[in-house]
Amino acid sequence: MDEKFAARIKEIEAFELEKHLKDDYIICLFDEGREMTSTEFARFLEKVALSSSRVISFVVGGFLGLDERILKRADFILSLSRMTFSHELIRALLLEQIYRSLMIIKGRHYIK
Numbered sequence: 001m002d003e004k005f006a007a008r009i010k011e012i013e014a015f016e017l018e019k020h021l022k023d024d025y026i027i028c029l030f031d032e033g034r035e036m037t038s039t040e041f042a043r044f045l046e047k048v049a050l051s052s053s054r055v056i057s058f059v060v061g062g063f064l065g066l067d068e069r070i071l072k073r074a075d076f077i078l079s080l081s082r083m084t085f086s087h088e089l090i091r092a093l094l095l096e097q098i099y100r101s102l103m104i105i106k107g108r109h110y111i112k
Contacts, residue, residue: 006064009062009064010061010062010064010065010066010067011067013061013062013064013066013067014066014067014069014070017059017070018070018073020057021057021059021073022055023054023055024054024055024056024057025048025052025054025055025056025057025075025076026057026059026070026073026074026075026076027056027057027058027059027074027075027076027077027078028058028059028061028066028070028071028074028076028077028078029058029059029060029061029078029079029080029090029094030061030065030066030071030077030078030079031079031081031082031083031084032077032079033076033077033078033079034076034077034078034079035078035079035080035081035082036078038097038100038101038104039104041078041097041100041101042100042101042102042104042105043104044076045098045101045105046101046105048076058094059074060087060090060091060094061087062087063086063087080093080094080097
């Protein structure tokens with residue numbers, strides 16, 4: 001794919017994302033972000049939720065990833081893995097990790 005074309009697609013996606021991101025606490029999923037265990041992620045989410053009245057928004061890029069301006073706007077950059085996954089699969093993995101986090105925070109057991 002032409003580099004100019006790819007950059008333009010990411011720019012358009014960033015513009016569309018920004019319409020939905022107000023004063024949110026933005027967590028971008030990016031393969032070069034910080035990796036955490038499920039327990040660390042749970043404690044992180046709990047800390048953010050308790051210390052801020054801002055809505056927590058997770059941002060997953062399209063097939064080309066996220067535009068640099070979205071990454072710069074992020075309050076936190078998270079990696080679920082150094083491996084590359086489709087954005088559709090990452091959404092499922094993220095939901096599962098949020099579920100695990102809520103179970104950890106509530107002191108409940110979850111299936112491993």
